[in-house]
Amino acid sequence: MSSVLTGAPSDHALKSGVEPLLTSVTRLAAVDHPAFTHMDYREDRAGVPHTLTWREVNTRVLAVAEQIRGLAQPSQRVAVLCPQDLSYPIGFYAALAAGTIAVPLFAPETSSHASRLIGALADCRATVWLTTEAARGSVEELLGDPRVPRPAGVISVDRVDPASGNGFVPAVAELGAPAYLQYTSGSTRDPAGAVISHEAVAVNTRQAAAAFDLDERSTCVGWLPFFHDMGLILLVCLPASLGARSVFSTPFDFVQRPKRWLDQLASNRGVITAAPNFAFDYAIDRTSAEDRAALDLSGVKVAINGAEPVRARTVERFQAAFGPSGFAPEAHRPSYGLAEATVFVSTSPAGTAPRTTTFARAELMAGRAVASVPEADAIRLVSAGCAVDQHVCIVDSVSCSALGDQVVGEVWVHGRNLATGYWGQAEGSGSAFDVRLQDAVEGLPVEGWLRTGDLGVLYGGELYITGRLKDVIIVDGKNHYPQDIEETVQEAHEAVRTGRVAAFGIPAEESDRREWGEAIVVALERERGLAAAAVAPEEIVLAVRRAVSAAHDLKLADVVVLAGRKVLRTSSGKIARAANRDRYLAERAR
Numbered sequence: 001m002s003s004v005l006t007g008a009p010s011d012h013a014l015k016s017g018v019e020p021l022l023t024s025v026t027r028l029a030a031v032d033h034p035a036f037t038h039m040d041y042r043e044d045r046a047g048v049p050h051t052l053t054w055r056e057v058n059t060r061v062l063a064v065a066e067q068i069r070g071l072a073q074p075s076q077r078v079a080v081l082c083p084q085d086l087s088y089p090i091g092f093y094a095a096l097a098a099g100t101i102a103v104p105l106f107a108p109e110t111s112s113h114a115s116r117l118i119g120a121l122a123d124c125r126a127t128v129w130l131t132t133e134a135a136r137g138s139v140e141e142l143l144g145d146p147r148v149p150r151p152a153g154v155i156s157v158d159r160v161d162p163a164s165g166n167g168f169v170p171a172v173a174e175l176g177a178p179a180y181l182q183y184t185s186g187s188t189r190d191p192a193g194a195v196i197s198h199e200a201v202a203v204n205t206r207q208a209a210a211a212f213d214l215d216e217r218s219t220c221v222g223w224l225p226f227f228h229d230m231g232l233i234l235l236v237c238l239p240a241s242l243g244a245r246s247v248f249s250t251p252f253d254f255v256q257r258p259k260r261w262l263d264q265l266a267s268n269r270g271v272i273t274a275a276p277n278f279a280f281d282y283a284i285d286r287t288s289a290e291d292r293a294a295l296d297l298s299g300v301k302v303a304i305n306g307a308e309p310v311r312a313r314t315v316e317r318f319q320a321a322f323g324p325s326g327f328a329p330e331a332h333r334p335s336y337g338l339a340e341a342t343v344f345v346s347t348s349p350a351g352t353a354p355r356t357t358t359f360a361r362a363e364l365m366a367g368r369a370v371a372s373v374p375e376a377d378a379i380r381l382v383s384a385g386c387a388v389d390q391h392v393c394i395v396d397s398v399s400c401s402a403l404g405d406q407v408v409g410e411v412w413v414h415g416r417n418l419a420t421g422y423w424g425q426a427e428g429s430g431s432a433f434d435v436r437l438q439d440a441v442e443g444l445p446v447e448g449w450l451r452t453g454d455l456g457v458l459y460g461g462e463l464y465i466t467g468r469l470k471d472v473i474i475v476d477g478k479n480h481y482p483q484d485i486e487e488t489v490q491e492a493h494e495a496v497r498t499g500r501v502a503a504f505g506i507p508a509e510e511s512d513r514r515e516w517g518e519a520i521v522v523a524l525e526r527e528r529g530l531a532a533a534a535v536a537p538e539e540i541v542l543a544v545r546r547a548v549s550a551a552h553d554l555k556l557a558d559v560v561v562l563a564g565r566k567v568l569r570t571s572s573g574k575i576a577r578a579a580n581r582d583r584y585l586a587e588r589a590r
Helices: 019-028 054-069 089-095 114-124 136-144 198-212 229-242 249-258 259-266 277-285 291-294 312-325 361-365 426-432 482-492 537-550 577-589
Strands: 033-042 046-053 077-080 103-104 128-132 151-155 180-183 193-197 220-221 245-248 273-274 299-304 332-339 344-347 356-360 376-383 390-395 409-414 452-458 462-468 473-475 479-482 496-507 518-526 558-563
Touching: 019 054, 019 089, 019 198, 019 229, 033 054, 046 151, 054 077, 054 089, 054 193, 054 344, 077 089, 077 114, 089 128, 089 229, 103 273, 114 136, 114 193, 136 151, 136 558, 151 220, 180 198, 193 198, 193 220, 193 473, 198 229, 198 344, 198 473, 220 229, 229 245, 229 452, 249 259, 259 273, 259 277, 273 277, 277 312, 277 496, 291 312, 299 361, 299 390, 312 376, 356 361, 376 462, 390 452, 409 558, 426 452, 462 482, 473 496, 479 482, 482 496, 482 518, 482 537, 496 577, 518 577, 537 558
Parallel strands: 033 245, 077 103, 077 128, 103 180, 128 151, 220 245, 220 273, 273 299, 299 332, 518 558
Antiparallel strands: 033 046, 180 193, 332 344, 356 376, 390 409, 409 452, 452 462, 473 479, 496 518
């Protein structure tokens, strides 16, 4: 079989069609149940909850939408530049209610990714900016930047009188029309805004609800940034689709004290949460045995692990650390998704612990998935499971022909949840969206596919992600996956900081070590703390070289040990390998 095919949709999936999220919010206007709760840790270490009911949300959305409509025409863009508090979902849904296209971004003071913000604002040319009174000063500083088109107006969401929207009639959302632009987190190209239609987001939230068995009794909990696809869908969109509750904090709150996230998980029932792999490791490393003993995580139904490669060791460590706290093995749900598919594509099967398969490294590098007993020349991969109500196909990236099981190729996706393209980028959209399979395959559509740029393989009826097409390093004619090398480096010495390793290829002539293909460079951060600081860089480099040589039969061209947070990452926390490579080559050229 050459694709991951889905079974029949569950009762609350897509049997009776979907409704736009705006319709869902309007329908919930009479409900006094809690909708969004912001856990505010700025004044109190224990956190102060600020809550809006669905009735209050609807009232405020209409009031802000009335202000937007006075400045913008339908289908013009509205940038959401609010801090991650209750103003954000109000601004997002107000843009939809006004008939405009929302652009979920962030307040300047909440992120160091200034160039990404400026690039997105320049690309979308938003007519209206939404922010809060507290963040307005930093937002208005952008007005003086010549790269940023000036908006018709800036609205402080929290200063709009809720009563001013009385009598306002929200726009009728057409399923095929754009709802919002989801800017991708890449760091080496100009920002690209995936155009997410009202249908795509409505379908994708229903697909997620079916995959994770969610309903109005579920509680969406987390700290992921709202400008990122996973944070937006989990904490802003899913609650409206389900009529459920969202309890959220900020990325800074999590980084400062990860136990806050765990406390929120323990304080709610029917919880669905999500985080990148590094966050699970971070939560383990930054909580004490005493803290864990005081937690009750039995109410966590789903903990999505996605947005970056899922490590088998992380899954095992998290279960060992928090299993005694009531965290069920089957709650850990490794998943795969991307912004161009709204977010959700596949997840591990419900009711089972994450599935890890050990593959022969040499075979996988040659493009074949062959199960292997644990040994030195092996790679452990965590399954991303199966898709729900969409197709996933493994395809030869050159011939565009579908491949069989156990053959590595590019992951292609087909479904009603796909973006329609990149905003204002017809050429870029044409190479990734609405792509055609070269050969017809029974049971699969021929047209309308999304090329993800990810490499994967189907094994045992489930999807395994093996890497990024553009990140594969070729040395002496053999393929090597950087995340595999990075995992080896992380285990090479205790002074190597977890999640802060970048492996990338450089032209062979740059190192004078290879005549065919690329040479490999590793950049890493040393672990923080006095013990790690006392370790000589030469000791770390030697340990890394030995580990990579033993595990991969590779000789590294260079190992760079960095102090501080110097390994570049994208705004969603992924290792930005191309950006690290470009910086390395630029510094070598000086």
